[in-house]
Amino acid sequence: MEELAGRLAPLDPDAGSALRVVSYYDELLAHRGGLESVVRGAAVLSGAPARMMIPGWRCAIRILPDGRRDDEPSPAEAGWASVSQPDPSVTLWIERLAPPGPVDAVILERALLAARTVLERTPGRLAISRNDPATVEVAIDADAPPEARARAARQLGLTAGQLVRVVAWEGRPAQLQAAAQPISVADSRQRVGIGPAVPVKNAPDSAQAARLALRFASDADDHRVVHADDLGVLLLLGETISEAHQRWRSHPDVLAVQRAAGHAAWVLPTFDAVAVSDSLRTAAAILVVHHSTLQKRVSQFPRLLGWDVTTPSGRLRLQLALFVVRLTQQT
Amino acid sequence: MVGPDVWARRVPPVGPPPPFDPEVAAALAALPNKSPTEVIAAALARHGPLPESLPALVEAFRDSPGATEPTDDDLSHGGEYAVTRMSVPRSDGTGLIELVVCRPTTDAAMPQPLLYAIHGGGMISGTSRTGLQEQLELARPVGAVVVSVEYRLAPEHPSPAPAEDCYDGLVGFLREAERFDVDPHGVVVVGSSAGGCFAAAVCLMARDLGGPEIAGQLLMTPMLDARNSTRSSYQLSGVDTWDRDCNDLGWMSLLGPGRDPADASAYESPSLADNLSSLPPAFLDVGSAETFRDEVVAYAGGIWAAGGSAELHVWPGGFHGYEVVAPQSRIAQRTWDARSKWLQQLLQP
Numbered sequence: 001m002e003e004l005a006g007r008l009a010p011l012d013p014d015a016g017s018a019l020r021v022v023s024y025y026d027e028l029l030a031h032r033g034g035l036e037s038v039v040r041g042a043a044v045l046s047g048a049p050a051r052m053m054i055p056g057w058r059c060a061i062r063i064l065p066d067g068r069r070d071d072e073p074s075p076a077e078a079g080w081a082s083v084s085q086p087d088p089s090v091t092l093w094i095e096r097l098a099p100p101g102p103v104d105a106v107i108l109e110r111a112l113l114a115a116r117t118v119l120e121r122t123p124g125r126l127a128i129s130r131n132d133p134a135t136v137e138v139a140i141d142a143d144a145p146p147e148a149r150a151r152a153a154r155q156l157g158l159t160a161g162q163l164v165r166v167v168a169w170e171g172r173p174a175q176l177q178a179a180a181q182p183i184s185v186a187d188s189r190q191r192v193g194i195g196p197a198v199p200v201k202n203a204p205d206s207a208q209a210a211r212l213a214l215r216f217a218s219d220a221d222d223h224r225v226v227h228a229d230d231l232g233v234l235l236l237l238g239e240t241i242s243e244a245h246q247r248w249r250s251h252p253d254v255l256a257v258q259r260a261a262g263h264a265a266w267v268l269p270t271f272d273a274v275a276v277s278d279s280l281r282t283a284a285a286i287l288v289v290h291h292s293t294l295q296k297r298v299s300q301f302p303r304l305l306g307w308d309v310t311t312p313s314g315r316l317r318l319q320l321a322l323f324v325v326r327l328t329q330q331t
Numbered sequence: 332m333v334g335p336d337v338w339a340r341r342v343p344p345v346g347p348p349p350p351f352d353p354e355v356a357a358a359l360a361a362l363p364n365k366s367p368t369e370v371i372a373a374a375l376a377r378h379g380p381l382p383e384s385l386p387a388l389v390e391a392f393r394d395s396p397g398a399t400e401p402t403d404d405d406l407s408h409g410g411e412y413a414v415t416r417m418s419v420p421r422s423d424g425t426g427l428i429e430l431v432v433c434r435p436t437t438d439a440a441m442p443q444p445l446l447y448a449i450h451g452g453g454m455i456s457g458t459s460r461t462g463l464q465e466q467l468e469l470a471r472p473v474g475a476v477v478v479s480v481e482y483r484l485a486p487e488h489p490s491p492a493p494a495e496d497c498y499d500g501l502v503g504f505l506r507e508a509e510r511f512d513v514d515p516h517g518v519v520v521v522g523s524s525a526g527g528c529f530a531a532a533v534c535l536m537a538r539d540l541g542g543p544e545i546a547g548q549l550l551m552t553p554m555l556d557a558r559n560s561t562r563s564s565y566q567l568s569g570v571d572t573w574d575r576d577c578n579d580l581g582w583m584s585l586l587g588p589g590r591d592p593a594d595a596s597a598y599e600s601p602s603l604a605d606n607l608s609s610l611p612p613a614f615l616d617v618g619s620a621e622t623f624r625d626e627v628v629a630y631a632g633g634i635w636a637a638g639g640s641a642e643l644h645v646w647p648g649g650f651h652g653y654e655v656v657a658p659q660s661r662i663a664q665r666t667w668d669a670r671s672k673w674l675q676q677l678l679q680p
Binding site for chain 2: 008016028030033067068
């Protein structure tokens, strides 16, 4: 094989070279090659370093003739052979002095055409940051006209048939993303609520659920990230509480939790930990306190709250009261 | 298919071929030369089916234009390597085997490892210089001496001549190794394509015949299975650059048209070995879109099952020879890097 087909090398300006450039880029596009491959083709076929800049996509690629990528910040020289197009602004260079020879001219023309095709078939994948808050705001706004929401979603790179979800963050704008996309909250110290997967047109529903889920999140390590899908009927309960929070806020259990929370700084985190743990040992691990310290604290709970939290029903009662405190505080 | 029944087979069910990697597909489209598959398809159309057309197909294959082979000057890399030739006797006393020896000219403090290179070419073509530049690139980071063997080619010299030349060449060189300050514990046998077949065979022979110690076998997209009946061999028919018609030509040339490929010996077709234990650590790789895919994967599986050491890479979208046709492509860069890293790890003191 190796001695038969030869190897791809820089093209000499002969009768067949233009055709070979065309074949190269046709085949690259037929196999869905990306932008880096487009630039690599230019470098390999021309035998000179090639680079491409797409400022709107924050894309800068430089490839050496041996195919290695070598992005370097040095500015392009004015004298190099280049082609460009507006909207989105794309410029390609072959790092050789202009005017380009006949082969370089064909390479530049075909590479630009190929780059445009790649950009067209990846709508908005890089064009707009997924976190562009104003666009997300429109896409998840129940009161916005459906056409405006659809357009915003498209601008975020989401297509009509796609499933999406909203990620609601404590203290920063919400995100709208494809449901299949992994959610990067691994190292978050913030609370996060994650909405259910819904069709693009129902993004506001996912947003509402995500915001509610965020309210169920606590600072205990395992409960910082809450999926609306995991809440079950609590999600409905949350909606009800949000709508009539005055009534819920004045319930004696809720008042008791709030009063106790004012008693000492450790109380609220300890309530949180005990409410979500199936043993005091687990709760102690969450709080990073000694088991006996926690036992001492818990022994004060009947006095502070008026009920025993060591029984399952007592824990549920504490959980619900904590939920209401959290929901009514943030409403 | 016309011809003896032993070369007719039942076709296993397969899906469409896996897509080529975009960059290597583009490179292939831009090459002026025809691939072996195209050459053999044209020759089959012209001269009729195997086995009758075998001599005409071999001739067409050898006559088709390809890359030029490196000269001594190319191989010396501006004085980095001293390029010499030496001859060692065949074990049956019928003649000599020529070896090309490329020795680093830098003074080495320690004995140097040896890369014993066996060229590809489908059993029927190529010389000791075919692919030798790539072998030198692999040798450079480990400071190895590279020795490439001029083995006799099929069909003029059918089995066992080619594999025996490869084995005798290694034994003969190592007998003189002290002259070259070669480390007897640092011998790596390396071959691509048909050369991979002979490299694997040399390791099996060394094990069985009490031959030299071999530290590793670097099998680059090796041609291992004379039966030519894996799923990939059917799936990539007419698609891979070395397809099943080429493969039949190569194996039939090696074994002779009268033989059943299923009866080939382990030294002829390493896939047919009953025993893959006690072999040197192996590196094997292959493209996902090539005829050899399944036989290479199976060979690695056989080595592991026998308790041996093997590193296997299946490079997505690679056709046969992609890393030589388009060494600049991302996937070829990764391929050469993996081979080089394996060699460095194997040989590091």
